[in-house]
Amino acid sequence: MNGRFVRLGEKRRETFRIYVDGMACEAANGDTLLVALLNVVPALRDSEFGDGRRAGFCLMGACQDCWVWCADGARVRACTTLATPGMCIVTKPGMAGGRIWPRA
Incomplete structure (x- = not known):
């Protein structure tokens, strides 16, 4: 996966695994989902x-x-939700537990 963001300086925070569309990825403590996802x-x-x-x-x-x-x-919301260890994120609505947004 090629991310839009690249970590340049601060790399000392503890990292953990999240899953994006079924692929294992690394996030750092304190990352919002937006930052964690756009890194990958x-x-x-x-x-x-x-x-x-x-x-x-x-x-x-x-x-x-x-x-x-x-x-x-x-x-x-990816910009206000903190990434947590083991989180499974889906970026395509058809893959999200059979639910498609917007929903009634």
Whole structure:
């Protein structure tokens, strides 16, 4: 996987494993999902409006551009959710526990 972000300086934080679309990836303590994901993938999710992949925009939870799914189908904002060990994240809605966002 080729990420959009690259860690340049601060590399001393403890790391742990998360899973992105079934692939094991490393995240660091204190990373939001946005940072953890964009270190390993070029985009966060498919747009629900059909205009391509999305990668977050405001970085503070206001724009709604960074929604991703947990493997059980729950949606979370990548920019305000901390990555935790063992987390399973899905970037394509059809893979998220059979649920497709938006849902009623």
